[in-house]
Amino acid sequence: MAVALFVLFVTLVLVLSFYFARKTKSASGYFAAGGQIHWGVNGIAFAGDYLSAASFLGICGMIATVGYDGFLYSIGYLAGWIVALFVVAEPMKRLGKYTFTDALDAKFDSRGIKLAAAISTLVVSVCYLIPQMVGAGVLVEPLLGLPHYVGVIMVGAIVITIVATAGMTSTTYVQFLKGGLLIVFSFILVIAVLVRGLTTTPDQGGDVPFHEYRVMTKADLGSAKVVATTDVKDLTFAKISMDGQEAWWQQTAPDTYQEIQWVVATEVDGEKVELINGAPKSDENQLRQSGSLKAIAGKTGEEADTGAVGPFKFLSILADKSTTIQRWKSAKFDDGGDAVTAYYPVDSAGNAVMVPGLKFKVGTGYEKLNFISLMLALFFGTAALPHILIRYYTVPSPAAARKSTIVAIAAIGFFYILTLYMGLGAMVSAVVNPVTNNMSAPLLARSFGTFLFAIISAIAFATVLGTVSGLIVAASGAVAHDLMDRFAQIKMDEKQKVKAGKIAAFAVGIVAIILGILFRGMNVSFLVGWAFAVAASANLPAIMMLLFWKGTTAKGITASIIVGAVVAVGWILLSPDMYVRYGLDPETSLLKFSNPAIVSVPISFATLIVVSLITKKDNAALA
Amino acid sequence: MLHEPASQGGPDPAASYKMRLGVYMFIAYALFYAGFVAINTFKPTMMESTVFLGLNLAVVYGFGLIIVALILALIYNHLCSTKEAAMGDSQDGSQGEDA
Numbered sequence: 001m002a003v004a005l006f007v008l009f010v011t012l013v014l015v016l017s018f019y020f021a022r023k024t025k026s027a028s029g030y031f032a033a034g035g036q037i038h039w040g041v042n043g044i045a046f047a048g049d050y051l052s053a054a055s056f057l058g059i060c061g062m063i064a065t066v067g068y069d070g071f072l073y074s075i076g077y078l079a080g081w082i083v084a085l086f087v088v089a090e091p092m093k094r095l096g097k098y099t100f101t102d103a104l105d106a107k108f109d110s111r112g113i114k115l116a117a118a119i120s121t122l123v124v125s126v127c128y129l130i131p132q133m134v135g136a137g138v139l140v141e142p143l144l145g146l147p148h149y150v151g152v153i154m155v156g157a158i159v160i161t162i163v164a165t166a167g168m169t170s171t172t173y174v175q176f177l178k179g180g181l182l183i184v185f186s187f188i189l190v191i192a193v194l195v196r197g198l199t200t201t202p203d204q205g206g207d208v209p210f211h212e213y214r215v216m217t218k219a220d221l222g223s224a225k226v227v228a229t230t231d232v233k234d235l236t237f238a239k240i241s242m243d244g245q246e247a248w249w250q251q252t253a254p255d256t257y258q259e260i261q262w263v264v265a266t267e268v269d270g271e272k273v274e275l276i277n278g279a280p281k282s283d284e285n286q287l288r289q290s291g292s293l294k295a296i297a298g299k300t301g302e303e304a305d306t307g308a309v310g311p312f313k314f315l316s317i318l319a320d321k322s323t324t325i326q327r328w329k330s331a332k333f334d335d336g337g338d339a340v341t342a343y344y345p346v347d348s349a350g351n352a353v354m355v356p357g358l359k360f361k362v363g364t365g366y367e368k369l370n371f372i373s374l375m376l377a378l379f380f381g382t383a384a385l386p387h388i389l390i391r392y393y394t395v396p397s398p399a400a401a402r403k404s405t406i407v408a409i410a411a412i413g414f415f416y417i418l419t420l421y422m423g424l425g426a427m428v429s430a431v432v433n434p435v436t437n438n439m440s441a442p443l444l445a446r447s448f449g450t451f452l453f454a455i456i457s458a459i460a461f462a463t464v465l466g467t468v469s470g471l472i473v474a475a476s477g478a479v480a481h482d483l484m485d486r487f488a489q490i491k492m493d494e495k496q497k498v499k500a501g502k503i504a505a506f507a508v509g510i511v512a513i514i515l516g517i518l519f520r521g522m523n524v525s526f527l528v529g530w531a532f533a534v535a536a537s538a539n540l541p542a543i544m545m546l547l548f549w550k551g552t553t554a555k556g557i558t559a560s561i562i563v564g565a566v567v568a569v570g571w572i573l574l575s576p577d578m579y580v581r582y583g584l585d586p587e588t589s590l591l592k593f594s595n596p597a598i599v600s601v602p603i604s605f606a607t608l609i610v611v612s613l614i615t616k617k618d619n620a621a622l623a
Numbered sequence: 624m625l626h627e628p629a630s631q632g633g634p635d636p637a638a639s640y641k642m643r644l645g646v647y648m649f650i651a652y653a654l655f656y657a658g659f660v661a662i663n664t665f666k667p668t669m670m671e672s673t674v675f676l677g678l679n680l681a682v683v684y685g686f687g688l689i690i691v692a693l694i695l696a697l698i699y700n701h702l703c704s705t706k707e708a709a710m711g712d713s714q715d716g717s718q719g720e721d722a
Contacts, residue, residue, distance in 0.1 A: 068685075071685060075659070075688050079688060082656075083649065086648050090645075094635065355667065355670040356663045356681065357663075375656075398635065399703070399704065402700055406696045406697065410696075548646070
């Protein structure tokens with residue numbers, strides 16, 4: 001059923017694409033949808049563009065494992081739209097023709113700006129493309145049972161087809177469809193969660209019996225023996241042999257053992273084997289889904305079950321001091337040459353989960369700086385994302401640009417409120433995959449039945465399709481329009497420009513596919529954070545100063561884009577978080593926190609001001 | 624042709640008003656947002672306090688940021704549209720006189 005719905009969706013999307021293809025002949029139509037899309041449609045399309053895999057899968061997944069900290073992304077992402085609306089929307093509309101590069105260059109006609117802005121567009125688009133393609137692989141694997149790279153190639157191929165045939169128009173209607181459906185079905189899922197209510201023994205509507213993880217004391221051991229113990233930081237794990245079977249437990253106190261889950265990568269007869277909870281991996285033997293409530297407002301057992309709850313009651317119960325939420329974390333260690341990953345439960349009080357701080361700690365000065373830096377990147381990044389900016393050109397007037405932004409804010413704001421409920425619902429319904437939290441929202445849907453799961457997965461896939469197509473149009477615009485047409489001044493007529501755009505879309509699509517395969521396993525929200533930080537550093541200072549300071553010169557803009565992008569990307573590549581990826585000790589990084597925004601954004605502004613003041617004469621020459 | 628907007632937009636006399644209004648509203652919201660970031664950075668335990676209906680400050684402030692964004696956006700749109708209409712009338716008026 002999931003496969004059928006999935007195929008239906010994709011076919012619908014392709015049909016729409018070919019229908020609108022017949023209408024798109026001009027470059028204007030290809031790149032900016034002929035500037036004639038109704039603001040209501042454009043507003044929901046904005047939402048569809050913006051609500052990517054990071055929003056739906058990543059945020060819900062983060063909330064499902066660390067609570068409120070995931071919601072910080074929702075708040076930051078949405079607040080960014082205020083910058084877009086109040087500062088950028090209308091002036092941008094008045095300035096340019098097809099792309100954000102045009103807007104920056106409208107006054108100056110400078111080759112430096114054309115080159116810097118086009119490259120910045122490409123860099124941000126690619127940073128944003130990678131997590132989407134990785135997300136596609138993550139979705140398709142369990143949904144269709146196909147390997148990661150197949151999902152990536154499929155998305156790439158479908159999107160290239162859509163974009164290359166009809167450019168912006170069809171992506172607008174695809175986004176509209178996708179955005180609308182995402183919001184509607186997320187709303188349905190939240191209602192289902194509230195109607196089901198909270199329980200300490202979630203069993204996915206009866207489908208999956210709740211597994212009670214035992215706690216043993218030394219006295220309970222009986223004939224069982226502790227065969228080995230391993231310490232990992234401040235945790236201790238014990239291998240206990242019972243009735244001939246060996247199992248790993250967590251030693252939470254000198255004579256207390258907590259049942260856990262564990263995965264062992266070992267070799268049997270020279271072949272690599274994966275053992276899950278002691279037995280080989282198979283269809284029947286998989287890691288159990290996790291996440292539940294140990295106590296609800298102080299009560300346990302059957303009397304704790306709440307039945308249907310209202311939206312405010314749901315949140316207030318979870319935030320209660322005497323509500324205990326059981327989350328799962330992992331630890332890796334070596335056992336005689338075998339790699340063991342232990343998944344162990346951690347109990348947190350509700351009042352700690354429902355406020356920021358479980359993941360983004362603010363204890364030390366550097367932790368505080370990193371938190372502020374993150375909130376800054378999210379706030380300033382939205383307005384500067386090229387695939388969002390390009391959508392301002394698809395409406396006929398500045399007033400329509402304004403109205404479509406408002407529709408977008410309403411739709412996105414409502415959706416983000418829903419993410420809090422979906423994430424928390426997943427957290428306490430024993431649906432979270434301990435290995436990766438990205439599938440938390442679809443898995444929550446599955447606990448309500450295959451139909452909802454199939455629809456939500458298909459929508460999540462369309463989510464990726466929509467965002468990737470918007471990004472590829474922006475990137476192909478940067479290549480064909482900004483670099484080839486305006487910078488390199490390759491003479492092309494309308495038809496050739498459209499063709500160049502399509503070839504560029506194809507090329508960018510191929511690059512996206514390759515990178516999506518290469519970056520498999522990387523955290524989706526992490527890379528989106530890159531895109532936001534680079535956009536906020538490279539693009540935003542240029543846009544804001546151009547709009548508000550007459551002293552801005554072409555060289556100032558060019559310098560600020562280059563400096564902003566280099567500092568942001570450079571900082572990220574040298575950050576403690578990336579050192580972990582490289583396999584190096586994060587302590588050896590020269591940098592003390594990972595998010596560059598609080599450093600790169602001011603540097604970019606300063607560069608623009610300084611260089612503009614130095615090159616003041618250029619503006620006099622222009623006049 | 625390349626230096627024109629994607630679709631025709633006429634002269635906009637309300638432009639500077641809208642820009643100023645936009646900046647003021649942006650600053651107002653930025654302060655509201657900064658408050659949220661500041662409390663979390665320097666007084667995080669305050670976020671646990673119950674505000675109303677059993678909801679804690681984190682949730683109320685978080686939802687508040689989202690809802691206030693929408694309200695400000697609607698106010699902005701209303702004021703801009705009103706100004707555009709008023710400016711448009713005075714423009715027509717003066718054109719009529721000239722003709």
